[in-house]
Amino acid sequence: MFDIFNVPANIRFKDFDKKVYHLDNETYQLRYPILKTSDIKNIILEIKQNRLEYLSQLPISNVITIIDQAITRWTDPSYPQRQLALKLLPVITDYDAETIKLEIKRFIRLFRKKELFRFIENELPQSEILDDFHPQRSGSMVKAFGPEATFQVFSGNIPGLQIWSLIMTTLVKSASLGKTSFSEPLFPVLFTQTIAEIDPQLANCMAIIPWHGGTVSLERIATENTEATIVYGSNKTVQSIRPLVPMSKIFLHYGYKISFSMIGKEALTADLYTQTIKQAVEDVAIYDQQSCLSTQAIFVENHGVITPIMVAKMIAAELANYQTKRKRASLTIEQSSAINRERTKYQLENINGVSVQVFTSTQNTDWTVVYHASPGFSSSPLNRFVHVFQIDHLEDVNQYLKPYQAYLQSCAMAVSPTRLFTLANQLGEIGINRVSALGEITRAKPGWHHDGHFNLLDLLHFIDVEPNAEQMSEKYDPDVE
Amino acid sequence: MLLQNKVALITGSSRGIGAATAEKFAAEGAFVIINYLINTVAANDLVEKIRCAGGQAVAIQADVCDLENVHSMMATIKDEFNGLDIVVNNALKHYSFNPKTRKTAELIGWSNYQDQLDGSVKGTFNICHEALPLMTLQNWGRIINISSNLVKFPLIPYHDYVTAKAALIGYTRSLAAEVGHLGVQVNAIAPGLTYPTDSSTDTQNDVREKIIRMTPTGRLTIPTDIAGTATFLASNLANNVTGQCICVDGGLVMQ
Structure with a gap:
């Protein structure tokens, strides 16, 4: 007792x-x-x-x-x-x-x-x-x-x-x-x-x-x-x-709140991409996205040595490994239905010719990656369900984020020093209040203006x-x- | 089923890799003998679990380091099952894979080495010594010794453990060379860090992540991975394979 x-x-x-x-x-x-x-x-x-x-x-x-x-x-x-x-x-x-x-x-x-x-x-x-x-x-x-x-x-x-x-x-x-x-x-x-x-x-x-x-x-x-x-x-x-x-x-x-990640092409070089993928997945997998700090969508920049669709596939493979390492919590019927509904929605879009691809764990809802060939933004039904949006330049994200302005909170970034503050400034304009390193988004630091x-x-x-x-x-x- | 009607003894199998192997063997149709040293509750629970899943298993307590103990366990096996087809030498002296508390070359004593040699090599010797007469009698047997990939790549130098596991490879090859023509195949499995098990719970996350970063498959080994390779080596799929050591570590060691 x-x-x-x-x-x-x-x-x-x-x-x-x-x-x-x-x-x-x-x-x-x-x-x-x-x-x-x-x-x-x-x-x-x-x-x-x-x-x-x-x-x-x-x-x-x-x-x-x-x-x-x-x-x-x-x-x-x-x-x-x-x-x-x-x-x-x-x-x-x-x-x-x-x-x-x-x-x-x-x-x-x-x-x-x-x-x-x-x-x-x-x-x-x-x-x-x-x-x-x-x-x-x-x-x-x-x-x-x-x-x-x-x-x-x-x-x-x-x-x-x-x-x-x-x-x-x-x-x-x-x-x-x-x-x-x-x-x-x-x-x-x-x-x-x-x-x-x-x-x-x-x-x-x-x-x-x-x-x-x-x-x-x-x-x-x-x-x-x-x-x-x-x-x-x-x-x-x-x-x-x-x-x-x-x-x-x-x-x-x-x-x-909704949080997201941004991966610059400079983090997708031949020597760095494996680590980048692992860090991106940490932000999705820890506490199954239940934290308002967790990443729900990832912008991946073109022109790295790894293409955004490959990044999406690798994120899927890493989520599968993560499931072996640390299982996701079991879900209520409502939660799994939400995932299945979203999966079906994007699978149908794919059939209808929209350039979307859905990567999923087989026979269960353990993890889902939805790859979007056109930039955009979407929230996730959570529980290790993440959107990957390819984008030509990360500097263009604001137009896609704007409709979600009221809910945006943290952004995990893997970009070069020359871009970090420019991008942070741009995100600050539309209300994002925290920028962390990729892989660290779920761990807010002391003194953060919550x-x-x-x-x-x-x-x-x-x-x-x-x-x-x-x-x-x-x-x-x-x-x- | 790959192991239909085979009698399989798995030492140290009340938990961890041994338990996963026992479950897998039973699912493949083997009659499984779960040998354990102390943990009667866990061993009995595993027997119950296997039976509930439709398999067959018994638990027998015996200290593999004690030849008399092993002798009487084998006598029971002979009486009860009229033979023995497969042995997995999985038992080891308690070892905590904790990089923070490992003994350095300067601090380690011979008694540490002796403990590990007793657990790994003497235990395996005792089992093989008693099992071989049963296997050669039927001109068919499979012995699988659990070594470690640290022998080839001592990423963390657990001196005593690595030395004993290296000796086990020598023992495996030497024995294979002698008993091959009697129908007995002797092989080894070299697991990478297998997580979670009772021995590896002290391996800190930072170290585990470091190993994962170096591992092609991007994950650590789990007990059922070892059970899969053990099933292969125990089955007829591995016919004419002997004296080998298979690394099950996600490609960390390539040979």
Whole structure:
């Protein structure tokens, strides 16, 4: 029996439900509370009170040290929480165990002390303004405040990703109410347990609980009683929460996004193309494209030694190898139907003379590559389904991307230094907010302006004490002469 | 079916390459004897799995490094099955393929070499010593020894392991030269890094990717790949092939 919730010590629940998973010969029962609106209200009151008494007073350097200590525990392969995560997450999510192991290892290292400093320094002139008033160039003394409590709706598509939000919220000294998804309710609970091992008082400012998304009564109480709401997930999730958040409160959302790759002819030389193909496939295969960071389409430039159609075939062969190495998760009927529908659509286009070719795994939906002989753009039904568009010059991509502007997020690039910033500039114009190396698209780096926004600043408000207020106060110092 | 009614003994077959080979042999009609050292649960589970799939299998515990143990296992096999057609010498002393913790030439001791020689060569010797009388009696037998492609290409110098696996190649050829005319063929398989198995789980991803980059097929070997080549060597498709060593490593080593 394992609890997939973690709330301050004073909070008690009466009724519970459970989810049961079988692994080897063991049975795991994951227990969670059946929530009433009063529970949510009480939890928020409790974490706010704990924050007031502790986290709000805790110097930012201490907050960073505690998180760093927690992360250090997670870098130890024998750490029980890590072992439990690596054992249970493949069962809960059905992602390949190896992928989870590698990606969690990489992901947690994003939050070591030096990286936390990067997050903060990237957005604040000095981290100490989270603790006290500090002079600014304007002359004013300024202090930054985070929300008393932040309601965070986590998505379940990528194991562990929840702690990005949890850590950012803690850095701004806000209490956290995290609603997990039943698709991945585990990691944030284990992580807050680690925080509790190091500093129970800090852990008491956090509550992590799963409930079924769309339970309006609970979500309304949560949004109304906190000062900020952050939503990760599909557009449907974002749209269901948005109306519940009062106008005066902060609402941040990270909904449906499309990412893509661009391969320049310079990455398709005889000595480099094998590696280029492998890197391109990493961006498609890791977590089966479930991350908003994953590549859904690849532009391949003509005039390399390998033609774009050969690139498509090689991507197909590499996806087949990847399947041997790390299996894709099994799909729901809806997901496999979506893939089959798209496959059929393009196969029909091929019969009708459109210059499209479809390469697929045989007798299953393990992987799909759709090659388009004319440039264009298309999103993918995900789960290792990728479009390859041949293009004469990568510089021409904007016209094809424009219709998808609202959804575009990351671009993985393999191009020469002379083109990198020109292309990045061009993509920035139409809203793309991240350029990574090919093969690295699923691994965002510390300090990234997530979806083009700030990680911390958007949660903060500032108070300025103007110089005249200071000067005036000096007059009332009875000892001044 | 390629191995219909053959009796096949696979040493160290409760898991990994051995288990995959046992399953494949059973699917090809062989009666499979799953030899194991410690893991009774895994061995019995495998027997159950093979039976559920319509195959035939039994599990017999025996330490291949102990001649008496091997002798009594062979006596059981002779009593129960009235002969033995195929042997796959797959057992090895526990070894962790971890490039970070491997013993360097300076630090390694003779006892490490001795352990590996015992596991690979002595174990194989014991099995062959006891199996050959049964095979020569029927003028038909197949012995398959599991070596390693590291013998030809010590990409990571696991000194003790590579030395023992090289000795096994010598043993394979020498034995093949003698027993060929008695109807017994002796061959070896040299797997590349086979992943996942209990021995290779410590090989870090970076090292695995480095090997993949050098491998023509672009992937590591998996246990069922070895099982396929073992099936070929055990079957009549491999008639008149003896003293050979086949690399199953995606073309990393070409000879």
